[in-house]
Amino acid sequence: MQKYNKIEPVVAAQKFIHKYFPACDAALLAGSVVRGEATETSDLDIVVFDQSLSTSYRESLIDFDWHIEVFVHNLNSYQAFFESDRKRARPSLPQMVSEGIVLKDTGIIDSIKMEAKKLLADGPQKWSDEMVQMKRYFITDALDDFIGCKDRDEEIFIANALAELSSEFLLRTNNRWIGASKWVIRSLKNFNPQFAERFIEAFDLFYRTGSKDKIIKLIDEILLPYGGRIFDGFSLGKK
CATH class of the missing domain: 3.30.460.10 (Beta Polymerase, domain 2)
Known part of the structure; x- marks a missing residue:
């Protein structure tokens, strides 16, 4: 000790x-x-x-x-x-x-x-199919904002939201525990050290240079097994 x-x-x-x-x-x-x-x-x-x-x-x-x-x-x-x-x-x-x-x-x-x-x-309580769809939509919405944004101040905070949403999605859909603050990256490392390294690299590159490509590629990769980005046809609360 x-x-x-x-x-x-x-x-x-x-x-x-x-x-x-x-x-x-x-x-x-x-x-x-x-x-x-x-x-x-x-x-x-x-x-x-x-x-x-x-x-x-x-x-x-x-x-x-x-x-x-x-x-x-x-x-x-x-x-x-x-x-x-x-x-x-x-x-x-x-x-x-x-x-x-x-x-x-x-x-x-x-x-x-x-x-x-x-x-x-x-492991944690499993997400329902409805929850997976809803989280896909929220990530898609944030990613579209990120891609189209030209304001550096706003980009930073959208990136923060994407880091939280995408890491949560990856871990929860794999029945893994999540965390907040420093436990976000610790949870990713516990799940997949190689992916965690790519995750850090993508966001670090954006914060240093403004380059978004690696973040966009990474999030599309996370969403792909569940159908990719979703917008058309998504509804919430409709009966």
């Missing part, structure tokens, strides 16, 4: 649990410090399970020289978050539970970890 100028993350996390949640049933340390990806600005992600609580909550604070994000659940509330994460295809809590280092356990954590790992292995 990476060395720090402040208290070691596991030690700080254990002190945090002892100070704030001494009676909890279980606690885990997760996040970048566990994966070996921590930076100077990384915080501690701590998941707490306490059966005495009536509701779940999240809180941010600073203690023991660390910024700390704590996610607190009773022994039932986490399941609703697991299901919500499955539906939105962003497995934030299951990922933290699955990878987390045990800080405290009264005998419950193994079964919760098994739930998280099974959910991650099963």
